[in-house]
Structures are given as C-alpha cells and as structure tokens.
Amino acid sequence: MTTSTRGAGKVPAVLVLEDGRIFRGRAYGAVGVTFGEAVFSTGMTGYQETLTDPSYHRQVVVMTAPHVGNTGVNDEDPESKRIWVAGYVVRDPARTPSNWRSRRSLDDELRAQGVVGISGVDTRALTRHLRERGAMRVGIFSGNALPDEGTMLTEVRQAPEMEGADLSAEVATKEAYVVPAIGEKKFTVAAVDLGIKGMTPHRMAERGIEVHVLPATATVDDVYAVNPDGVFFSNGPGDPATADHAVSVMQGVLERKTPLFGICFGNQILGRALGFGTYKLKYGHRGINQPVQDRTTGKVEVTAHNHGFAVDAPLDQASETPYGRAEVSHVCLNDNVVEGLRLLDRPAFSVQYHPEAAAGPHDAAYLFDRFVSLMEGQRA
Numbered sequence: 328m329t330t331s332t333r334g335a336g337k338v339p340a341v342l343v344l345e346d347g348r349i350f351r352g353r354a355y356g357a358v359g360v361t362f363g364e365a366v367f368s369t370g371m372t373g374y375q376e377t378l379t380d381p382s383y384h385r386q387v388v389v390m391t392a393p394h395v396g397n398t399g400v401n402d403e404d405p406e407s408k409r410i411w412v413a414g415y416v417v418r419d420p421a422r423t424p425s426n427w428r429s430r431r432s433l434d435d436e437l438r439a440q441g442v443v444g445i446s447g448v449d450t451r452a453l454t455r456h457l458r459e460r461g462a463m464r465v466g467i468f469s470g471n472a473l474p475d476e477g478t479m480l481t482e483v484r485q486a487p488e489m490e491g492a493d494l495s496a497e498v499a500t501k502e503a504y505v506v507p508a509i510g511e512k513k514f515t516v517a518a519v520d521l522g523i524k525g526m527t528p529h530r531m532a533e534r535g536i537e538v539h540v541l542p543a544t545a546t547v548d549d550v551y552a553v554n555p556d557g558v559f560f561s562n563g564p565g566d567p568a569t570a571d572h573a574v575s576v577m578q579g580v581l582e583r584k585t586p587l588f589g590i591c592f593g594n595q596i597l598g599r600a601l602g603f604g605t606y607k608l609k610y611g612h613r614g615i616n617q618p619v620q621d622r623t624t625g626k627v628e629v630t631a632h633n634h635g636f637a638v639d640a641p642l643d644q645a646s647e648t649p650y651g652r653a654e655v656s657h658v659c660l661n662d663n664v665v666e667g668l669r670l671l672d673r674p675a676f677s678v679q680y681h682p683e684a685a686a687g688p689h690d691a692a693y694l695f696d697r698f699v700s701l702m703e704g705q706r707a
C-alpha cells in the first residue's frame with residue numbers, strides 16, 4: 328500500500344546552527360521545535376534503520392541523498408521500537424512513496440512519532456558547512472509564527488553538547504530479555520545493551536546463539552548469572568568518555584578471559600578498558616559506503632558506520648595493556664581512524680562499524696563468525 332504525503336511543505340521551518348548559519352525550508356514530519364547535534368549521513372538507502380538506531384539519540388540527521396522517503400515506511404525494517412533521531416533534515420521528500428512493503432509515508436510516520444523535521448534545505452551546502460566547521464548544535468523551528476533569529480540562536484546555544492553526554496541508560500532496555508537461537512542452540516551470549524539495534528541479536532541468533540540482552544546497568548554478576556559462553560557490548564549514543572560503568576564491567580569480563588565482542592560504542596569501551604583514550608571526530612562517519620581494511624587479512628570491506636567518537640590507539644605497533652598485547656585490527660581508509668581492536672593474548676575483539684548492518688553492505692558479517700570461533704576455541 329502507498330500513501331501520498333498530505334499537506335507537506337505548507338508550513339515554514341528554519342534550521343539554525345550554533346555558529347549562526349541559517350537555512351530556511353518547510354516543515355517535514357511534526358511541526359514544532361527540536362534541538363540536537365547536527366550530523367550528516369551519506370546512506371542512499373536504509374533511512375528506516377537510521378531513524379530507529381538508538382545511537383542517533385539527540386542527533387539531528389542531515390541526509391545527503393537528495394530524495395528521501397521513496398519507499399515509504401514498512402513494519403519490518405525498524406532497528407528498535409521507535410524513531411530516535413532528534414530531528415530530520417532532507418532536501419526533497421518523496422511525494423508518492425512506492426514499495427510493496429510500504430504501509431505509510433515517512434512524513435506521516437515522523438508526524439505520528441512527534442519527530443520534527445525540515446525539507447527543502449540545500450543539504451549539499453549544509454553538509455559542506457558541517458564538514459568544514461565540524462558537527463555542532465542545531466535547532467529546527469517550524470510553525471507559522473516563528474521567533475526572531477536572535478532568539479532561536481540563543482536557544483540553540485543553550486542546548487546540551489554531545490561531548491560529555493551519558494545517554495545509554497536513556498535508550499537501553501530496563502528489563503533483561505532473551506532472543507532465542509534460530510535452530511539448534513549452540514552458545515549463550517550476554518549482550519550488554521547500551522543502545523542495541525535489533526539486527527545485532529538476530530545476527531547472533533542466526534548462528535545458533537541464545538542472546539540474553541541485559542540493561543546498561545547490568546553488573547559483572549548479572550553478566551555471569553546467565554552462564555555465558557561469550558559477552559557482547561553493543562552500539563549506543565553519547566560520549567564513550569562517560570561510560571565508566573560499562574568499562575568496569577568489561578574489565579571484569581577481560582579478567583575472566585571470556586570471549587568478548589564489541590560493536591561501535593562497544594569498541595570504544597574496549598579501547599577504554601585497555602587504557603586507550605577516546606576523542607571526538609570533527610564530523611564523524613555516518614553512512615553505508617565507508618571503506619575499512621581488516622589488517623589481519625589485508626582485505627578491504629565496504630561498511631556501515633555511525634560514530635562521532637573514535638579510539639586513540641597506535642596504528643603501527645601492538646600495545647602492552649593490563650590484559651596483554653592489543654593491536655588495531657581495522658582501519659578506515661578515508662582517514663586512518665581506528666575501526667577495530669583485538670587482543671593477542673585473550674579472546675576479545677571489537678569493531679567501530681556495523682557488521683550487522685541491516686540495510687547492508689554485508690561484507691563484515693564474518694565478524695559474527697569470528698565471535699563464534701572464539702567461543703568454540705574456548706570450549707575445545
């Protein structure tokens with residue numbers, strides 16, 4: 328079923344960046360006011376997965392793809408139960424979405440979930456601005472009676488910054504739950520939910536893993552209460568420098584030498600658990616076309632990213648850590664940012680990008696098999 332977008336583009340909207348740059352457009356989705364960190368994503372497809380990724384909590388996402396909403400909204404692709412982006416910026420929304428799975432238009436879905444967006448923006452100019460000046464705070468204001476520019480700018484500058492934000496507990500499950508293995512159950516994994524995407528436990532379940540998803544507040548005892556063969560740390564929003572609890576739980580897992588795998592926020596937490604620092608990237612990596620090299624095989628994979636922070640670890644040599652030697656296993660070929668870590672003396676590794684990526688590409692799916700191999704190795 329397809330639905331056309333009703334009444335879109337009638338209400339004025341303004342996008343105000345914290346450095347004073349202003350873009351005018353039209354309301355898209357809900358009419359109102361929203362604030363967040365302005366970031367751009369270069370994905371041409373997968374907007375439902377982007378919108379529902381909890382790692383985008385408090386971020387206003389600018390789509391570089393000029394046409395958004397073409398395939399409408401279906402009930403199968405969301406990565407979580409709701410849209411998490413704080414705001415949405417598009418150039419040209421689809422007027423007539425069309426896809427065999429489509430149930431409603433993206434504009435209607437944004438409105439139903441109260442997500443304020445703006446359309447008709449020169450997203451190319453906006454993206455170039457963010458690339459030159461860096462990710463920064465932004466406000467979207469829509470409605471027929473808008474405040475003056477000075478008032479809007481003052482409000483944007485009062486919004487919280489992403490640096491120093493501790494957000495996992497705001498998006499993670501409050502109660503533990505189990506995702507059963509598909510087919511024969513071979514392993515049990517405790518997955519610490521820092522903002523987990525639905526596809527991640529599914530990719531494990533497909534490999535015979537029963538996944539116990541635990542709240543971000545889970546302790547080392549909670550993790551071992553499920554008698555895990557492996558422990559997983561998920562993606563999630565916010566600044567990894569604030570994730571002290573997750574770092575100490577991970578250190579407890581490293582001490583016990585249980586096989587460990589981390590994705591995105593989980594990679595940053597492994598970095599911190601090993602004693603490396605993290606830092607904020609100028610404008611981050613977001614999209615599904617990022618080239619990464621697996622330095623253990625030399626192979627290059629095209630991968631999905633969504634990160635604004637990165638681990639600061641030496642690329643050219645292994646490091647001595649409290650848990651033995653560690654090395655940078657994966658690196659982004661655009662800018663040499665650390666994209667993966669692995670321990671040489673314990674069964675633990677992580678990647679900064681998304682091997683589970685539902686909208687693809689699937690080049691990195693082998694990492695789930697690596698996790699399974701570590702658990703098999705521990706049993707042998």
Ligand SMILES: NC(=O)CC[C@H](N)C(=O)O
Pocket residue numbers: 382561562563564565566567590591592593633634635636637
């Ligand atoms: N997708 C993620 O896990 C993101 C991790 C972290 N919030 C960052 O922006 O770098």
